[in-house]
Amino acid sequence: MKFFALIMIGLLNVGCSDSPKCETPVCMGDSANNSTNNSTNGSNNGSTNNSTTGECSFDTDCELGTVCTDKTCVTTACDFCTADQVCLVTDIVPTGSCSAPECATNAECADRGGVCTFGLCGAPTTVDVSEFDQTCDNDTDCALVNPSPCGCSCPEIGINTSAATLFDVAVAAITCTQPSPVCAPCEAKLPACWESTCRARSPQVVKAEDFDNSCVTAADCTTIWVGEICGPCQCPSEVVNLADYEANRPTSAECTPAPVQCLCAQPPALACKNGVCDFER
Numbered sequence: 001m002k003f004f005a006l007i008m009i010g011l012l013n014v015g016c017s018d019s020p021k022c023e024t025p026v027c028m029g030d031s032a033n034n035s036t037n038n039s040t041n042g043s044n045n046g047s048t049n050n051s052t053t054g055e056c057s058f059d060t061d062c063e064l065g066t067v068c069t070d071k072t073c074v075t076t077a078c079d080f081c082t083a084d085q086v087c088l089v090t091d092i093v094p095t096g097s098c099s100a101p102e103c104a105t106n107a108e109c110a111d112r113g114g115v116c117t118f119g120l121c122g123a124p125t126t127v128d129v130s131e132f133d134q135t136c137d138n139d140t141d142c143a144l145v146n147p148s149p150c151g152c153s154c155p156e157i158g159i160n161t162s163a164a165t166l167f168d169v170a171v172a173a174i175t176c177t178q179p180s181p182v183c184a185p186c187e188a189k190l191p192a193c194w195e196s197t198c199r200a201r202s203p204q205v206v207k208a209e210d211f212d213n214s215c216v217t218a219a220d221c222t223t224i225w226v227g228e229i230c231g232p233c234q235c236p237s238e239v240v241n242l243a244d245y246e247a248n249r250p251t252s253a254e255c256t257p258a259p260v261q262c263l264c265a266q267p268p269a270l271a272c273k274n275g276v277c278d279f280e281r
Contacts, residue, residue, distance in 0.1 A: 059100035065090050067098045078179065086119040087179065096179055125150040127170045133160040134198045139230065139256050142191035142198035150176035154186035158198030190228075193256040204229040206250045208238035213277045215241060218270045221277035230255035235264035239277040 054073050056062050062073035065088050069076065078087035081098040088099035101119030103109050109121035117125055127147040136142050136158075143164045144155040149171050159167060189200040206226050215221050222245055223236035230253055268279040 059085065062100065064088055064099050064102055065093060065097050067100065088120065089179070123175060125174055125176065127167065127174070129157050129159065129167075132163040132167055134158060134163075135196055136160060136193035136198045137196070137256070139191060139193050142193055144189055144191050144200050145171075147171075149174055152181055152183035154189070156186075156189050156200045158191050158200055160198060190230075192230075192254065194254050201253070204250065204253050208240055211240035211248065212244035213240050214275055215272035215277045216275070218272045218277075218280075221270045221272060223267050223270070229253045230259060232259065233262035233264075234259050235262055236267050239270060239279060241277060 055071055056068035056073050057071065059067045062068055066073040066075050067085060068074075075093060076098040078096040078098060081087055084101075085098045086101050087096040088102065089096045102112075103116035103119060103121050106114060106116050109116050112121035113123040115122060115124050125148065127145075129145070129147050141160055142158045143161045145157050145159055145164070145167050146153050146155040147157055188203055190203050192199050192201040194201075205228055206224065208224065208226055211224070213221075220242055221239050222242040224238050224240055224245060225234035225236050226238050227234070229250055268281060271278050271280040
């Protein structure tokens with residue numbers, strides 16, 4: 001048995017060399033292991049497209065609709081897409097899944113709708129407003145529309161009301177291929193005619209609470225109208241401090257046509273009641 005053990009020890013050491021040319025003894029078994037490891041690492045690092053095997057280094061290594069996670073191409077819900085990924089809707093995943101961008105230019109979408117929008121190919125998702133009449137004479141000639149129904153745009157583009165029906169038809173022809181995003185509420189806008197072109201403007205509402213209403217005598221008070229600054233009829237209906245109103249008059253707006261003075265009823269006489277401007281009732 002001792003003789004057999006010595007033979008085995010000798011065989012195990014046959015692959016090792018203590019030659020002066022070798023700084024560190026190398027065993028054949030270690031060499032084989034190192035060769036295998038190097039081969040594996042080279043395969044992972046040198047690969048540019050491992051999507052067929054499910055292996056990847058980048059999202060672009062994966063098929064559209066999948067992304068690279070832990071070196072594996074996987075399908076991920078759109079709720080978890082990163083900033084450089086898009087939500088791609090397909091027949092296989094109708095709810096959408098994260099993907100590398102499908103395109104960067106319209107030329108890449110020649111056979112898939114012709115338009116590249118936010119990294120995805122598809123048909124146009126925006127109506128060209130310039131194709132519709134935007135001229136006007138009065139504010140009432142205008143309507144506000146949203147030319148991009150698939151995103152978070154708001155109705156802030158003005159067109160002539162005579163073109164509104166045709167515009168609605170053009171919007172209805174658009175197919176949104178992506179899930180509707182969660183958008184913040186739109187800011188209120190009003191149609192306006194400025195320099196003979198329909199536009200949008202922010203409302204300017206005059207309110208009594210915007211002014212001081214303190215007084216010592218009735219002479220400190222004045223009547224004001226309240227409401228939208230381009231409203232058609234501006235009859236006095238509230239009482240505020242005269243000096244404060246004069247110092248903070250509402251900013252004038254481009255109203256077309258300008259507000260007209262209606263046949264307003266004569267307001268009651270002014271009064272100062274307990275230090276507050278009011279009507280004599």
